[in-house]
Amino acid sequence: MSHQRDRASTRNAQTGPSGLDLPDLPEATVARLPEYLRALHGLAETGLDVVSSEELAGAAGVNSAKLRKDLSYLRSSGTRGVGYDVASLIAKIEYVLGLSQHRTVALVGVGNLGHALAGYAGFESRGFHIAALFDADPRRVGERIGGLRVHHVDELPLVVAQERISIAVIATPAQAAQSVADALVACGVTSILNFAPKVLNVPDNVDVRKVDLAIELQILSFHEHRKASLTALPSTLGGVLGQEAYGS
Amino acid sequence: MSHQRDRASTRNAQTGPSGLDLPDLPEATVARLPEYLRALHGLAETGLDVVSSEELAGAAGVNSAKLRKDLSYLRSSGTRGVGYDVASLIAKIEYVLGLSQHRTVALVGVGNLGHALAGYAGFESRGFHIAALFDADPRRVGERIGGLRVHHVDELPLVVAQERISIAVIATPAQAAQSVADALVACGVTSILNFAPKVLNVPDNVDVRKVDLAIELQILSFHEHRKASLTALPSTLGGVLGQEAYGS
DNA sequence: AGTTGTGAAGCCCTTCACAGCA
DNA sequence: TGCTGTGAAGGGCTTCACAACT
Structure with a gap:
């Protein structure tokens, strides 16, 4: 009965003692906020400081009604007739x-893919600091990647506690993934990004997101297959489908 | 007005001239079929040759009603009272x-991430063959990665035609992604997997899927933030939430 | 007896269309 | 006048619960 990112809608607005005040966001909205953030940073760089829902939606690749509804959950503060203030919207998102504090991340598995993730600049620039690397292979332990020493997985509890890590990335082979996840959970890690092609079993208080590269290609393959079977049709409108011009 | 994987439900069942016969699949189902496939291969390796919806659903991390409904779209042929034949279900999925034929893939951008993707064994083992590598940096052109020579992007049209490539992976920096996508589309590529943190603008007949690693972490960060604000509550049931045991 | 296949109900999300406000 | 914020309608997906079948 694993859940693997299915839980919907964040619980009701809660006002914590520390002035915390998180609104009740649909999961679909949460998944889009990072896209808006990326688009906003792009717009900010061009010097723009107010943006309409139409413009921002365009930059983020969604439709404007959806964007406005999403932002409305943030007790949004656009100005009618004008638009949204770029800087304050960035701050709010x-x-x-939870990006006001830079978050520290552990990465387990520095093989082919893990090695690349360890060096991926996009993490540091977008709110995350990879603070520790781990591998089970003794030959890899001690290796230095981008200024970080690779630890043996046995050191997980120690380092995770020291660096106050709550998010981990698993980039191990499939057969090692579950035991790594168990170890991480035991150390108190509560969020996992899993690149191993394996369903992880974790307690309900732990969030897992998965990225399976082959699955993405297989989904594309399906659409290729479908498109091929459509154009192979004798004389339907199949051939014309999807040949419109594309906009700005 | 970009779309970026929004199109829903595949069009109606079409029986092509070549005996093709693709059912009308909800997009959500398409996205899960690869998970079932992965689970089935795992079960096949253990020697199992019939599996119930309950077992398979467990292995794939979904609930069994959903699995059965998904499979029913494939003019499914389970046997009531027994289960599904593993081998024939694998073949059907x-x-x-569209994996009956191995599909050839082009990869553009052999930097940090692209380099890792080029060497990722999971592609070859799950129906895909990376047939060509490209980069815009002249210093990288000519380099050999896993037996493949890196071409300059200018050679895209030539090589894509030669190798009959219809799927491409973009692993370039964000600012290069759109022009690479344009070049790919011009060569006739109709499916793109995009790792660059940039919304791509493509014609409607081209499918794009995106993987943004930082976005995945940001979504996890949100949940960390939320969990933290919950446990900070004075004395609600916040603390107990998600502390149940977890199953098989 | 056991498991699939599926109508029906419900939920979540998207989209529309316009009232409300600067 | 122009753009945001949102009620209401609509669509797709999930889940339930059971009839159908082996």
Whole structure:
């Protein structure tokens, strides 16, 4: 009965003692906020400081009604007739996503893929600090990658506690993934990004997101297959489908 | 007005001239078929040759009603009172996903991430063959990665035609992604897997799927933030939430 | 007896269309 | 006048619960 990111809608607005005040966001909205954030940073760089829902939606690749509804959950503060203030919208989204503090991340498995993730600049620039690397292979332990020493997985409890890590990335082979997840959970890690092609079994208080590269290609393959079977049709409108021009 | 994987439900069942016969699948189902396939291969390796919806659903991390409904779209042929034949279900899903033929893939951008993707064994083992590598950096052109020579992007049209490539992976920096996508589309590529943190603008007949690693972490960060604000509550049931045991 | 296949109900999310406000 | 914020309608997906079948 694993759940693997199915839980919907965050619980009701809660006002914590520390002035915390997180609104009740649909999961679909949460998944889009990072896209808006990325688009906003792009717009901010161009010097723009107010943006309409139409513009921002365009930059984020969604439709504007959806964007407005999403932002409305953030006790949004656009100005009617004008638009949204770019800087304060960035601040609000970063706050909601918990990015006001840079978050430290552990990465387990520095093989082919893990090695690349360890060096991926996009993490540091977008709110995350990879603070520790681990591998089970003794030959890899001690290796230095981008200024970080690779620890043996046995050191997980120690390092995770020291660095106050709550998010981990698993980039191990499939057969090692579950035991690594168990170890991480035992150390108190409560969020896992899993690149191993394996369903992870974790307690309900732990969030797992998965990225399976082959699955993404297989989904595309399906659509290729479908498109091929459509164009192979004798004389339907199949051939014309999807040949419109594309916009700005 | 970009779309970026929004199109729903595949069009109605079409029986092509070549005996093709693709059912009308909800997009959500398409996205899960690869998970079932992965689970089935795992079960096949253990020697199992019939599996119930309950077992398979467990292995794939979904609930059994959903699995049965998904399979029912494939003019499914389970046997009531018994289960599904593993081998023939594998064959059927592979057929529907268009994996009966190995698909050739181009990879553009052999930097940090692209380099890792080029060497990722999971592609070859799950129906895909990376047939060509490209980069815009002249210093990288000519380099050999896993037996493949890196081409300059200018050679895209030539090589894509030669190798009959219809799927491409973009692993370039964000600012190069759109022009690479344009070039790919011009060569006739109709499916793109995009790792660059940038919304791509493509014609409607081209499918794009995106993987943004930082976004995945940001979504997890939100949940960390939320969990933290819950446990900070004075004395609600916040603390107890998600402390149940977890199953098989 | 056991498991699949599926109508029906419900939920979540998207989209529309416009009232409300600057 | 122009753009946001949102009620209401609509669509797709999930889940339930059981009839159908082996």
